[in-house]
Amino acid sequence: MTLRTDREHRAPAPPAEGAPDGSRVRRATALRGTVLLLVLAAGLVVTALAAAGVGAYPVPPLEVLGSVLRGLGLGGGEALDPLTDEVLWNVRFPRVVLAAIVGASLALAGAMMQGIFGNPLAEPGVIGVSSGATVGAVLVIALGASALGYWTVIAAAFASGMITTVLVYTLSRSGGRAEVVTLLLTGIAVNAVAGALIGSATYFSEDAELRSITNWQMGSLAAATWSKVVAALPFAAAGIAAAPFFARRLDLLALGESPARHLGVDVERMRQALIVVIAMLTSSAVAFAGIISFVGLVVPHMVRMVAGPGHRVLLPASVLGGALVLVAADLLARVAAAPQEVPLGIITALIGGPFFFWLLYRTRARQGGWA
Amino acid sequence: MNRLRRTLRAIVHGSGLRRISPPERVPAGTVVLAARGLGRSYGSRTVLDDVSIDVRTGEVLALVGPNGAGKSTLLSILTGDSTPDRGEVTVLGRPLADWSPAELALRRAVLPQNFAVSFPFDAVDVVHMGRAPWAAVDEAEDDDRVVVEAMAATEVTALADRKFPSLSGGEKARVMLARVLAQQTQVVLLDEPTAALDIRHQESVLRIARERAARGDAVVVVLHDLALAAAYADQVAVLSEGRIAAYGPPAEVFTAKLLSDVYSYEVEIVSHPRTGVPLVLPVR
Numbered sequence: 237m238t239l240r241t242d243r244e245h246r247a248p249a250p251p252a253e254g255a256p257d258g259s260r261v262r263r264a265t266a267l268r269g270t271v272l273l274l275v276l277a278a279g280l281v282v283t284a285l286a287a288a289g290v291g292a293y294p295v296p297p298l299e300v301l302g303s304v305l306r307g308l309g310l311g312g313g314e315a316l317d318p319l320t321d322e323v324l325w326n327v328r329f330p331r332v333v334l335a336a337i338v339g340a341s342l343a344l345a346g347a348m349m350q351g352i353f354g355n356p357l358a359e360p361g362v363i364g365v366s367s368g369a370t371v372g373a374v375l376v377i378a379l380g381a382s383a384l385g386y387w388t389v390i391a392a393a394f395a396s397g398m399i400t401t402v403l404v405y406t407l408s409r410s411g412g413r414a415e416v417v418t419l420l421l422t423g424i425a426v427n428a429v430a431g432a433l434i435g436s437a438t439y440f441s442e443d444a445e446l447r448s449i450t451n452w453q454m455g456s457l458a459a460a461t462w463s464k465v466v467a468a469l470p471f472a473a474a475g476i477a478a479a480p481f482f483a484r485r486l487d488l489l490a491l492g493e494s495p496a497r498h499l500g501v502d503v504e505r506m507r508q509a510l511i512v513v514i515a516m517l518t519s520s521a522v523a524f525a526g527i528i529s530f531v532g533l534v535v536p537h538m539v540r541m542v543a544g545p546g547h548r549v550l551l552p553a554s555v556l557g558g559a560l561v562l563v564a565a566d567l568l569a570r571v572a573a574a575p576q577e578v579p580l581g582i583i584t585a586l587i588g589g590p591f592f593f594w595l596l597y598r599t600r601a602r603q604g605g606w607a
Numbered sequence: 608m609n610r611l612r613r614t615l616r617a618i619v620h621g622s623g624l625r626r627i628s629p630p631e632r633v634p635a636g637t638v639v640l641a642a643r644g645l646g647r648s649y650g651s652r653t654v655l656d657d658v659s660i661d662v663r664t665g666e667v668l669a670l671v672g673p674n675g676a677g678k679s680t681l682l683s684i685l686t687g688d689s690t691p692d693r694g695e696v697t698v699l700g701r702p703l704a705d706w707s708p709a710e711l712a713l714r715r716a717v718l719p720q721n722f723a724v725s726f727p728f729d730a731v732d733v734v735h736m737g738r739a740p741w742a743a744v745d746e747a748e749d750d751d752r753v754v755v756e757a758m759a760a761t762e763v764t765a766l767a768d769r770k771f772p773s774l775s776g777g778e779k780a781r782v783m784l785a786r787v788l789a790q791q792t793q794v795v796l797l798d799e800p801t802a803a804l805d806i807r808h809q810e811s812v813l814r815i816a817r818e819r820a821a822r823g824d825a826v827v828v829v830l831h832d833l834a835l836a837a838a839y840a841d842q843v844a845v846l847s848e849g850r851i852a853a854y855g856p857p858a859e860v861f862t863a864k865l866l867s868d869v870y871s872y873e874v875e876i877v878s879h880p881r882t883g884v885p886l887v888l889p890v891r
Contacts, residue, residue, distance in 0.1 A: 258731035258758060259751045261768040265729065354725035488736055490725040494688045499790070500712030500740040545726030 269549030272542050276556035283560055284336065287567040288328040292575060295320055295328075304329075331460040334468060335566040336559035338457070338525040339535075341472045343558020344479065345517035346532020347539075347550050351486035352510050353409070355419055356537065360518040361529030363408070363419060364426030368400025369393040369522035371433045374449050378437035390467065390523040397519030400426060401511055455526035455581025457566050464524050471520035476555055478513050482506065483547040490545070528581045530588025531558055531565075537595055627743045630713045632793055635665030635823045639699055639794050640685060640715070646693035647680055647849075654680045655691070656849040664793060667816050667826045669836040669857075672846030673870050678829050679720070681846065682798050685827065686717045698794070712740035716790040720798040720829075722783045724771045730782045731767040734758055737789030748791070757788040760815055762808070776803040784812060795819060797828040801835060813839040833887040837861055845869055861885045 285304075289295040295303075303324050305311055342360065349358040360366045372392035382388050408422040438449055451459070485506050488496040497503050521528070539553040562580075565587070569580045633639060640662035647655040655677045662668055670678050683689045685696055687703050696703040698715060706714075716737070724733060734754050741747035758764045761781040766774060774782065780803045787795060797816070801809040809832070816826045817839055830836045836843050837857040845853040845860060847869040853860040866874045866887060873890040 258734070258754055258764070258767040261729055261731050262735070265732075356726065484739060484742070487728070487732075488739055490728060491733075491736060492719070492721075492723060492725075494686070495717070495719055495722075497688075497708050498686065498712060498715070498717040499736060500709040502708050540726065544732075545728055546732060 265544050265546065266549075269543040269546070269553070272539065272549065272553055273556065276553060276560060280336070280556055280560040280563065283563050283567070284332050287332050287335075287563050288324060290567060290571060291323075291328065293320075293323050295324060300324065330462045330465050331457050331566065332563055333465050334460040334524060335457050335563045337465065337468050337472045338521045338528065339531055339558040339560070339562025339565075340555045341468075341475060341517040341521040341558070342528060342531040342562070343535035343554040344472075344475055344551060345514045345521070346558075347536040347547070347554040348479075348482065348486070348510055348514050348517075349532070350536060351482075351489060351547060352507055352514075353405075353419065354490065354492070356540075357533070358419060359530070359533035360514075360521075361527065362533060363404050363423040364430060365397055365400050365404060365515070365518050366522050366527045366529065367427050367430035367434065368403075369397030369519045370452055370527055371400075371430045371437075372396025373452055373523065374434050374437045377445050377448050377452075378441045380445070387467075390520070393523035394516070394519040397522060398512075398515040400430070401515040401518070405511060451579075452522075452526040453581070454579035455528040455584070456569075456577075456579050457525055458577060468520055468524045471516050475513050475517040478509075479551040479555070480548075482510060482513075483551055486547040486551075487545075526581060528562070529585050530592060531561055531584055534588050534591050534595075535561055627709060627713065629744050629746050630710075630793070632823065633664055633699065635663075637664050638662065639664055639825045640827070641697045642681075642685060642694065643697075644694035645681065645684055645691045645696070647677075647684065647689070647691050654849050655684070658694070658846075658849070658851055660685075660844060660851070660854075662794070662825045662827055664823050664825045665820055666841040667813075667820045667828060667839060668842045668844065669840035670827065670829045670844050670846060671831070671833060671836050672852075676846040676869075677849040678846055679798070680849075682796060682827070682829055686715075686796055687711075709740060709743070712790070712792075713744065714792050715794040715796065716787045716792040718783055718787045718795075718797040718800055720802070722779055727770040727772050729767065730763060730769050730771055730774065730778075731758070733771050733782055734763075734785045734789050737786035740790060753791060754785075754789050757785040758782075760788060761785040762811065777805065777808060780804060781808060781812075784815070788815070793823070794825045795827070797826065799829050799831065801830065801832065809835060833861065833866070834884075837885045837887065838882075858885055861887060 285297045285300050289297050289300045299320065303321060307325065346359045349360065349363075350356050370393065372395055373389050376389050376392040381392075404422050404426055408419045434449070434453065438446060441449060485496070485501050488499050488501050489503070489506075491499070493503050518532075535557040536550060536554045539550050539557055543549045543553060562584075565583045566580055569578045569583045572578050572583070638661045642658060642660045645655050645658040646653070658677070658681060660668070660681075670681060672678050680689070684691050687696070698706060698711065731754065734757055735750065737757070738750040738753065741750070755764070758767065761784045763778065763781045763785055766778055766782065769778075771779065771782065780800065784797075784800060787797070795816075797812075800812050804812065813828075813835055816828055820826050820841065828840070830840075840857055842855065843853075843857045843860050844851050845865065852869050853865055861876055863874055863876045866876075875888050875890055877886045877888060878884075879886055
């Protein structure tokens with residue numbers, strides 16, 4: 237009773253002297269962003285330790301931690317038995333690290349792509365860039381080309397991913413924005429053509445190539461090695477290093493192309509640079525792990541729900557969140573049907589698909605559409 | 608320390624390490640934006656034909672005219688959003704194309720007619736975007752203070768924490784205007800800023816335009832409401848079929864004959880009994 241009367245009589249609080257409304261709002265948003273980044277970083281470390289410990293040969297988390305610290309030359313207590321170290325360092329760690337790299341790349345690429353398309357539905361998988369990159373890889377596998385050794389496949393995935401990104405970008409935009417419908421239809425068209433190419437490559441392939449191709453399409457980290465980690469890392473690192481340079485400009489681009497230009501953004505140059513970064517991140521992720529859908533869509537979405545759409549938090553939080561999600565998903569892929577392994581791409585699609593729909597439904601209910 | 612902070616911020620904000628010196632303000636009465644012989648055709652249809660305009664500091668210039676007269680085309684050429692087939696636009700004596708977007712953003716702000724924001728930014732964040740060009744400038748004013756003032760001027764302070772897409776049309780228009788004000792440029796181009804607004808806010812927008820002009824800024828505003836143009840503009844350019852039909856102070860330009868011709872509708876001009884401002888009334 238008292239409470240209600242209180243509320244009824246309470247006048248709106250006047251903004252305190254020197255602390256105007258707007259700055260307080262922005263400080264609160266910034267605080268939420270910082271907390272989110274810390275939580276994600278902690279979550280990533282815990283999940284990674286857990287993922288490295290779980291499996292056919294379980295290792296307790298503390299022993300995993302000790303092994304990591306010893307490996308980094310930071311003490312960590314007594315050595316484990318050689319088998320444990322062997323399992324951790326040759327099998328589990330490269331896999332966990334590669335999962336983190338691929339997840340971070342995909343989520344960052346998704347966040348950036350949504351930024352330049354001005355559309356929260358843009359995602360490497362949805363708009364067909366992932367399958368475009370796969371076409372290159374699959375064709376190389378099927379034709380048995382090996383001009384650059386193992387790197388041939390990666391280079392092919394990279395090149396075709398790049399071409400597809402540019403193609404989709406050119407085809408689906410009008411007046412500086414990609415309409416949802418145009419974007420999704422372009423994605424359907426690109427996915428159809430890519431599917432046909434992948435299908436024909438599959439059809440004419442021998443058994444060994446076939447398994448390799450299937451692995452690509454379903455997405456898997458089972459073949460993770462340190463040399464793949466070393467090869468994938470520079471691309472992810474370059475993308476992450478580039479992110480801060482684009483954060484503020486991506487915010488401005490949300491106003492539309494002309495307004496961003498009137499605020500001093502060289503839109504054309506920025507767009508070209510970002511297309512390269514996105515194609516690089518996506519293509520390298522696909523090159524090392526195959527098609528893993530929805531990470532680039534779901535992770536930035538969740539970050540926006542918590543910390544708002546500002547790219548200065550969105551981009552780094554997507555990096556951490558993407559790594560966290562994919563390490564967890566890969567753990568699930570390993571244990572869900574143990575001793576069999578479920579392809580990782582199937583896990584992310586099974587979880588991500590319905591989640592995507594729920595996001596759509598929620599947003600539509602709240603905003604009355606996507607426009 | 609402050610300098611270091613600005614440098615770091617400039618990197619993060621994407622303008623890079625290149626420092627930009629703050630723009631010098633030019634004295635009132637200077638031509639800051641000039642168009643010479645602008646022409647533009649879409650196919651066989653000529654939308655603009657030999658249009659020349661001088662925009663001076665200390666003045667509000669209103670662009671008026673019937674639908675399809677070329678107002679939007681003219682404004683989009685003045686802003687650089689589209690390029691003319693013939694003629695040239697200069698800003699402070701330099702061709703528009705010679706300015707980098709970053710330099711131009713410190714001197715000229717544009718309020719677009721359509722405002723969509725792709726992601727649900729808070730209103731205060733949208734206004735803060737107007738400060739982006741100043742991130743690389745050494746002696747810039749305090750961003751927070753400028754934003755607070757701009758939001759107070761357009762009466763959107765209370766909307767600070769609202770998501771931009773959830774605002775009403777009029778609220779969006781005022782938040783966007785606050786963003787343009789926060790940009791602190793000497794030249795301001797407003798494309799139909801009063802379209803979504805009620806009387807109170809229409810008047811307040813044009814009062815702001817007047818105040819800016821009084822402080823030595825140049826304001827170009829596209830208007831539909833001739834009464835508003837008559838009351839607030841120093842100069843009016845009446846566009847008709849892609850040409851400037853009349854150009855001058857509203858009291859001289861707004862004649863019943865000219866406006867009746869231009870709008871293809873009989874109008875009469877009445878002097879306001881108290882203020883003497885010409886009132887344009889359709890004959891009913």
